[in-house]
Amino acid sequence: xKMSLNMQNEMSTSVGRKILLIEDDQVVSEEIVESxxxxxxxxxxxxxxxxxxxxxxxxxxxxxIIDRGLPELDGLxxxxxxxxxxxxxxxxxxxxxxxxxxxxxxxxxxGDDYLPKPFHMFxxxxxxxxxxxxxxxxxxxxxxxGDIELDLLHRQARRGEREIDLLPxxxxxxxxxxxxxxxxxxxxxLLEEVWNYKFAVETNLVDVHMSKLRHxxxxxxxxxxxxxxxxxxxxxxxx
Amino acid sequence: MxxxxxxxxxxxxxxxxxxxxxxxxxxxxxxxxxxLERDAExxxxxxxxxxxxxxxxxxxADFHRILYSALFDPDGxxxxxxxxxxxxxxxxxxxxxxxxxxxxxxxxxxxxEGRLVGRRLEDGRILVxxxxxxxxxxxxxxGLRALEMGVAPALVITLLxxxxxxxxxxxxxxxxxxxxxxxxxxxxxxxxxxLKADSNxxxxxxxxxxxxxxxxxxxxxxxxxxxxIAHDLRTPLTRVRAHLDRARxxxxxxxxxxxxxxAGLDHALRIIAALRRISEIEATExxxxxxxxNLISVAEEVTEFYAPLAEEKNIALSLTIKTPQxxxxxxxxxxxxxxxxxxxxxKFSPKGGQVKLNLRTEDHAPxxxxxxxxxxxxxxxxxxxxxRFYRSxxxxxxxxxxxxxxxxxxxxxxxxxTIAFADRPLGCCIELHFPQV
Numbered sequence: 069x070k071m072s073l074n075m076q077n078e079m080s081t082s083v084g085r086k087i088l089l090i091e092d093d094q095v096v097s098e099e100i101v102e103s104x105x106x107x108x109x110x111x112x113x114x115x116x117x118x119x120x121x122x123x124x125x126x127x128x129x130x131x132x133i134i135d136r137g138l139p140e141l142d143g144l145x146x147x148x149x150x151x152x153x154x155x156x157x158x159x160x161x162x163x164x165x166x167x168x169x170x171x172x173x174x175x176x177x178x179g180d181d182y183l184p185k186p187f188h189m190f191x192x193x194x195x196x197x198x199x200x201x202x203x204x205x206x207x208x209x210x211x212x213x214g215d216i217e218l219d220l221l222h223r224q225a226r227r228g229e230r231e232i233d234l235l236p237x238x239x240x241x242x243x244x245x246x247x248x249x250x251x252x253x254x255x256x257x258l259l260e261e262v263w264n265y266k267f268a269v270e271t272n273l274v275d276v277h278m279s280k281l282r283h284x285x286x287x288x289x290x291x292x293x294x295x296x297x298x299x300x301x302x303x304x305x306x307x
Numbered sequence: 308m309x310x311x312x313x314x315x316x317x318x319x320x321x322x323x324x325x326x327x328x329x330x331x332x333x334x335x336x337x338x339x340x341x342x343l344e345r346d347a348e349x350x351x352x353x354x355x356x357x358x359x360x361x362x363x364x365x366x367x368a369d370f371h372r373i374l375y376s377a378l379f380d381p382d383g384x385x386x387x388x389x390x391x392x393x394x395x396x397x398x399x400x401x402x403x404x405x406x407x408x409x410x411x412x413x414x415x416x417x418x419x420e421g422r423l424v425g426r427r428l429e430d431g432r433i434l435v436x437x438x439x440x441x442x443x444x445x446x447x448x449x450g451l452r453a454l455e456m457g458v459a460p461a462l463v464i465t466l467l468x469x470x471x472x473x474x475x476x477x478x479x480x481x482x483x484x485x486x487x488x489x490x491x492x493x494x495x496x497x498x499x500x501x502l503k504a505d506s507n508x509x510x511x512x513x514x515x516x517x518x519x520x521x522x523x524x525x526x527x528x529x530x531x532x533x534x535x536i537a538h539d540l541r542t543p544l545t546r547v548r549a550h551l552d553r554a555r556x557x558x559x560x561x562x563x564x565x566x567x568x569x570a571g572l573d574h575a576l577r578i579i580a581a582l583r584r585i586s587e588i589e590a591t592e593x594x595x596x597x598x599x600x601n602l603i604s605v606a607e608e609v610t611e612f613y614a615p616l617a618e619e620k621n622i623a624l625s626l627t628i629k630t631p632q633x634x635x636x637x638x639x640x641x642x643x644x645x646x647x648x649x650x651x652x653x654k655f656s657p658k659g660g661q662v663k664l665n666l667r668t669e670d671h672a673p674x675x676x677x678x679x680x681x682x683x684x685x686x687x688x689x690x691x692x693x694x695r696f697y698r699s700x701x702x703x704x705x706x707x708x709x710x711x712x713x714x715x716x717x718x719x720x721x722x723x724x725t726i727a728f729a730d731r732p733l734g735c736c737i738e739l740h741f742p743q744v
Contacts, residue, residue: 184580186576235611237611237612263612264639265639265642265643265646266639267584267643267646267714268577268580268581268584269646269650273612273613273615273616273650276615276616276619277615279615280615
């Protein structure tokens with residue numbers, strides 16, 4: 069908890085968003101409510117799948133956090149029914165069930181992210197942030213963040229006048245960071261989204277890749293843009 | 308079941324017997340009738356003077372005394388032959404009928420039963436010929452004796468056999484029930500009885516026994532790994548407890564202790580995550596997600612993924628490919644397995660060392676080897692390293708869940724890959740032998 073409090077200052081958070089939490093585990097539920105309320109969000113929480121479903125159907129929420137294994141009406145069914153009714157509120161599944169196979173089920177049911185229990189609160193916070201800020205998929209071929217430019221068509225990266233020579237994976241990594249600029253992204257998010265790996269890597273491999281990328285982006289004398297957020301992940305700062 | 312079967316069998320035997328019996332007696336009667344009617348017809352058309360001679364000849368030629376032949380005057384008095392009178396009730400229509408009659412034999416009359424034909428000749432006399440059916444009676448007697456001597460014992464044997472076999476099966480099923488109950492109560496050493504009769508029930512029992520062997524083996528493995536899990540989780544958790552205890556005693560300087568406690572919990576969580584991953588892989592249906600996978604691209608991707616780490620540790624990470632390799636498999640899992648192996652190799656190799664990946668063909672099957680310049684694995688420890696949680700004494704200081712190789716093994720099993728250790732003077736060389744394509 070302390071960690072997420074500290075984080076608040078470091079990441080520029082979108083505040084005052086309406087979040088629906090459907091979770092029957094009292095302890096987990098209270099922790100999530102406290103964490104998001106502290107960040108200035110308004111959280112409506114319920115332990116009942118039926119009630120949660122009724123609330124979600126109003127369409128007034130901007131994010132749903134749903135436990136997959138609820139007693140009467142389980143999370144998967146709730147999301148399936150909501151998606152069938154064209155309720156598109158982004159949803160994160162929390163699940164005590166195994167990882168890879170169940171994650172696929174969750175995403176296929178219409179969930180936007182899937183977090184196995186136990187999880188760090190910072191992991192949930194980062195993923196919630198990513199979904200709250202998610203923009204409609206764009207057709208643009210140029211990404212720009214201050215003096216950092218990414219030409220998606222010609223696979224070229226520049227910082228100011230300087231051309232950055234990137235390996236294909238580094239390019240993908242930078243693209244992901246630019247699309248999530250100003251947000252904290254976790255190692256697990258990077259592994260899932262950039263490498264498409266769903267397994268845990270024991271060594272600090274992501275850090276090593278990020279440190280190589282940082283050397284290429286933040287040249288000598290240039291302002292540091294790619295930050296490490298201790299114990300949590302990384303953030304590409306908005307200029 | 309057995310009893311129903313034997314009763315049905317017995318009924319069929321009886322039915323068959325009566326069918327044969329009835330058919331043969333009816334057939335024989337019909338044959339006799341036909342012959343008599345024909346003979347009567349022939350005699351009736353002989354010249355009147357010759358009829359008496361023919362009748363006499365029939366009587367004389369009948370050594371066995373089974374034929375009746377007689378000629379009566381138009382008023383019914385006997386003229387010649389071996390019948391004292393026209394059997395009462397015999398229609399004179401030239402067709403065979405059953406009749407009782409008295410036969411003169413030496414000095415007395417015998418009441419006999421026979422098939423007889425009576426017809427009036429053109430001159431008014433009456434001709435009666437016939438045949439004793441005692442021989443038919445004999446046939447029936449033979450049939451009845453056969454029933455007594457053959458069919459009845461057969462029936463008894465069938466019914467008794469059914470009863471005995473039925474009871475045996477019943478007893479075996481009862482024993483199976485009893486044993487199953489004891490197994491359910493936890494007596495896993497119990498096995499179902501097998502009667503060596505090679506019956507369906509025996510085959511079923513021996514299959515169930517095989518299944519029980521497998522279950523017991525799995526349970527033992529589970530118990531072993533439960534012990535290991537308990538031990539391996541206790542180590543970091545004990546440390547966490549110690550850190551938290553100390554943090555409580557020194558509330559002013561507890562940041563470092565709390566960080567250590569969190570690291571300990573993370574370690575424990577990593578172990579749990581790895582265990583869940585192993586069960587998840589082991590529960591995967593073989594080939595459910597299999598598709599053609601290019602092993603080159605798998606090896607290249609993992610090499611690329613680990614290149615920065617190798618660079619940082621100043622380890623030369625190289626990949627040599629002799630031949631292109633396509634196999635059937637789950638690409639994500641193969642990457643996970645190889646990543647674990649390369650991770651290990653880099654972890655165990657000292658700075659300035661080498662990690663070499665090599666993809667080649669041996670006996671028409673792909674082989675992928677991962678060779679490092681670490682401390683190596685002594686031959687006597689090679690089986691043990693595949694065991695869950697095993698850590699060679701020499702590498703126990705290194706961090707990790709200790710389950711990486713178990714994950715590799717689970718993925719290898721799913722793909723039919725054999726894991727082998729090649730001998731090297733220095734370091735460790737693990738070979739993945741893929742099945743032939």
